[in-house]
Amino acid sequence: xxxxxxxxxxxxxxxxxxxxxxxxxxxxxxxxxxxxxxxxxxxxxxxxxxxxxxxxxxxxxxxxxxxxxxxxxxxxxxxxxxxxxxxxxxxxxxxxxxxxxxxxxxxxxxxxxxxxxxxxxxxxxxxxxxxxxxxxxxxxxxxxxxxxxxxxxxxxxxxxxxxxxxxxxxxxxxxxxxxxxxxxxxxxxxxxxxxxxxxxxxxxxxxxxxxxxxxxxxxxxxxxxxxxxxxxxxxxxxxxxxxxxxxxxxxxxxxxxxxxxxxxxxxxxxxxxxxxxxxxxxxxxxxxxxxxxxxxxxxxxxxxxxxxxxxxxxxxxxxxxxxxxxxxxxxxxxxxxxxxxxxxxxxxxxxxxxxxxxxxxxxxxxxxxxxxxxxxxxxxxxxxxxxxxxxxxxxxxxxxxxxxxxxxxxxxxxxxxxxxxx
Amino acid sequence: xxxxxxxxxxxxxxxxxxxxxxxxxxxxxxxxxxxxxxxxxxxxxxxxxxxxxxxxxxxxxxxxxxxxxxxxxxxxxxxxxxxxxxxxxxxxxxxxxxxxxxxxxxxxxxxxxxxxxxxxxxxxxxxxxxxxxxxxxxxxxxxxxxxxxxxxxxxxxxxxxxxxxxxxxxxxxxxxxxxxxxxxxxxxxxxxxxxxxxxxxxxxxxxxxxxxxxxxxxxxxxxxxxxxxxxxxxxxxxxxxxxxxxxxxxxxxxxxxxxxxxxxxxxxxxxxxxxxxxxxxxxx
Numbered sequence: 001x002x003x004x005x006x007x008x009x010x011x012x013x014x015x016x017x018x019x020x021x022x023x024x025x026x027x028x029x030x031x032x033x034x035x036x037x038x039x040x041x042x043x044x045x046x047x048x049x050x051x052x053x054x055x056x057x058x059x060x061x062x063x064x065x066x067x068x069x070x071x072x073x074x075x076x077x078x079x080x081x082x083x084x085x086x087x088x089x090x091x092x093x094x095x096x097x098x099x100x101x102x103x104x105x106x107x108x109x110x111x112x113x114x115x116x117x118x119x120x121x122x123x124x125x126x127x128x129x130x131x132x133x134x135x136x137x138x139x140x141x142x143x144x145x146x147x148x149x150x151x152x153x154x155x156x157x158x159x160x161x162x163x164x165x166x167x168x169x170x171x172x173x174x175x176x177x178x179x180x181x182x183x184x185x186x187x188x189x190x191x192x193x194x195x196x197x198x199x200x201x202x203x204x205x206x207x208x209x210x211x212x213x214x215x216x217x218x219x220x221x222x223x224x225x226x227x228x229x230x231x232x233x234x235x236x237x238x239x240x241x242x243x244x245x246x247x248x249x250x251x252x253x254x255x256x257x258x259x260x261x262x263x264x265x266x267x268x269x270x271x272x273x274x275x276x277x278x279x280x281x282x283x284x285x286x287x288x289x290x291x292x293x294x295x296x297x298x299x300x301x302x303x304x305x306x307x308x309x310x311x312x313x314x315x316x317x318x319x320x321x322x323x324x325x326x327x328x329x330x331x332x333x334x335x336x337x338x339x340x341x342x343x344x345x346x347x348x349x350x351x352x353x354x355x356x357x358x359x360x361x362x363x364x365x366x367x368x369x370x371x372x373x374x375x376x377x378x379x380x381x382x383x384x385x386x387x388x389x390x391x392x393x394x395x396x397x398x399x400x401x402x403x404x405x406x407x408x409x410x411x412x413x414x415x416x417x418x419x420x421x422x
Numbered sequence: 423x424x425x426x427x428x429x430x431x432x433x434x435x436x437x438x439x440x441x442x443x444x445x446x447x448x449x450x451x452x453x454x455x456x457x458x459x460x461x462x463x464x465x466x467x468x469x470x471x472x473x474x475x476x477x478x479x480x481x482x483x484x485x486x487x488x489x490x491x492x493x494x495x496x497x498x499x500x501x502x503x504x505x506x507x508x509x510x511x512x513x514x515x516x517x518x519x520x521x522x523x524x525x526x527x528x529x530x531x532x533x534x535x536x537x538x539x540x541x542x543x544x545x546x547x548x549x550x551x552x553x554x555x556x557x558x559x560x561x562x563x564x565x566x567x568x569x570x571x572x573x574x575x576x577x578x579x580x581x582x583x584x585x586x587x588x589x590x591x592x593x594x595x596x597x598x599x600x601x602x603x604x605x606x607x608x609x610x611x612x613x614x615x616x617x618x619x620x621x622x623x624x625x626x627x628x629x630x631x632x633x634x635x636x637x638x639x640x641x642x643x644x645x646x647x648x649x650x651x652x653x654x655x656x657x658x659x660x661x662x663x664x665x666x667x668x669x670x671x672x673x674x675x676x677x678x679x680x681x682x683x684x685x686x687x688x689x690x691x692x693x694x695x696x697x698x699x700x701x702x703x704x705x706x
Contacts, residue, residue, distance in 0.1 A: 030530070030531050031531050031533055033529070034526045034527070034529040034531065034533075035532070035533065037527075038522075038523045038527060038532070038538060040522060040523070041520060041522065041523035041542065041582065042538060044519055045541060045542055045544075045545070045582060048557075048575045048576065048579040049544070049557075049579040050541065050544075051560055052553070052556030052557040052558075052560035053548065053552070053553070053556045055556055056552070056555055056560075059559055222441065222444055222445055222448065223445055223448050223449070226441070226445045238449065241453050242452060243687055244453065244684065244687060245452050245455075247636065247683040247684075247686055247687045247690075248679065248680055248683045249639075249657065249679045249683065250642070250657075251640070251660045251661060251664070251676075251679075252456070252459070252676040252680060252683075254664065255459070255660065255664055255672055255676050256456060256458065256676065257455055258470075258664060259458070259462060259470040259471075259668075260455060264469065264470070265470055266458060266470075266471050266472065269471050269472070298451065302452075330437070358549065359548075359549020359550065359551055361550060361551040361643050362643060362661065365665070376549060376551035379551050379552075380551060383555055383558060384647070389559065392555055396551070396552045396555050396556070399549060399551075399552060400549070400552050403547065403548065403552075404547075407547045411540070
């Protein structure tokens, strides 16, 4: 083409434009058409799915309630030095009275109380009590003394320090709480021993997920190997046994395990009947970690077998035969020749199972009792029972980051285009 | 694991049969929990184990009482009605939008293809509890929390990755010269789509739709948060039943759902084979 241009100028298309321009235009049109086809769905996903996730990110740091409910107090506290060890001056108390009067009229003081109570226990009742009495205060009297009379916490600099620390519109408080820390007087500090639960829960979630992934791999590998080496006809028949659980409702499988594992359930009855355990010593297999591990291994097993199978199908059987004809034993042929080629399948299956396990909610909730629950159960608890949405969001964001890192890894190793179903 | 050669040593024979035994046990582990609930669902007594009469196969130890309860109990019927009202609409939404986008994605020049694909697949990757939490927060801001529309939109979003994956997989083997031939013979793009492309990718679209349907039909976490009592679906009813007091009717429902999944699995398998056959025919 460069040659042609040198001889007789740019090559022209049929309509007289330079060919290069014409091609670029065609390409642009093609790109535009592809984007037009994708656009409706992309917008749909952005609105129904991406925006909620973004909202959650926002809520995990959002703290507008403090500056909005106590605008004058927050401004007045600017000049107060929280290291002084003294409660702030009369000006701040006057601002607090103004703010509280407005907050009580708008019924916002109890919400503020529950927000600050996450950071310092007792603030909720303090604000409720103060809210009831603030109207009866005398405007001209010694406000600091009047507030202290309502509740002695108002004379405590620690209360004011808490308000000052959380007076910004954004806070790291929820994230610190999610890793068992808090913003204390001297900066970030660990929570007292008896209030630490989240690091422990994250650890338990990770450990149980690893156990489930390993169990799935150990159980799934032989089956995938068998399916990949059997003739197509037989393996298609046996594949149904893998696909049927995959297609069956999660709740059906969970309820089946609940029925099987109960103290008066089928497995315990069989064991008692066979005389393996005594009637009085029935095994506790449900509402604990054992229940979670058994049920989730069963539920996630197809997600291990299917990627393993699709990789193993591509390994030519002649390699194993070649190894054996060169003198390898069955085990050497498998371990040195077959196994290394199946590693991509192990990677795909293990990451997939781990991603799914780490965020599981339903099964641990139903069969996990208290010792077999995951971090997701805690998130659900904070959304629907304790109503600490900020903490729920912060826990969710941490979990999301872990999953996204794994997802990125999966994409690098296997590629999302290669995800296969059924 | 080809057939055992006649010269195999005793150790090899032992391993061969031992390995098969292990595999049989694993298959048993996979399928037994599903099978065991079928006979148990006919137990008239509120126990979740086999009564002596059931083991002796006495006819009157089995009864349809749990099924009767499912078909007459207003709670279960409402739940069934809600499931049937939500899942097909959500499926329709994800299939129509998803198929269009999959066709767009499989064009040869798509800017930001990787990024777009990652966004579209993400509802499948993000843990359900996080999607549910985010949707709960966001939908309550815009007034969709606790509404039928909110649940349908949420379920459609969850079903989309499955449609994208199955349809793009069908389009990978699609022979572009067919559409060019149609255009050459004078068909406009719309006609080309419906007469040439659509019939060939239909198996992929249908199996993507079935995936989306089962996703919505089985979904409980998101509906638990985004829905309200008016959108109580079948899985939700099962979830509350299992958490509070486990009623034997759940086993009847579970059995019905197992039968439904057998039907769906059969359909998807048949479609997959048909699609492979069709693709085998088109010259590559």
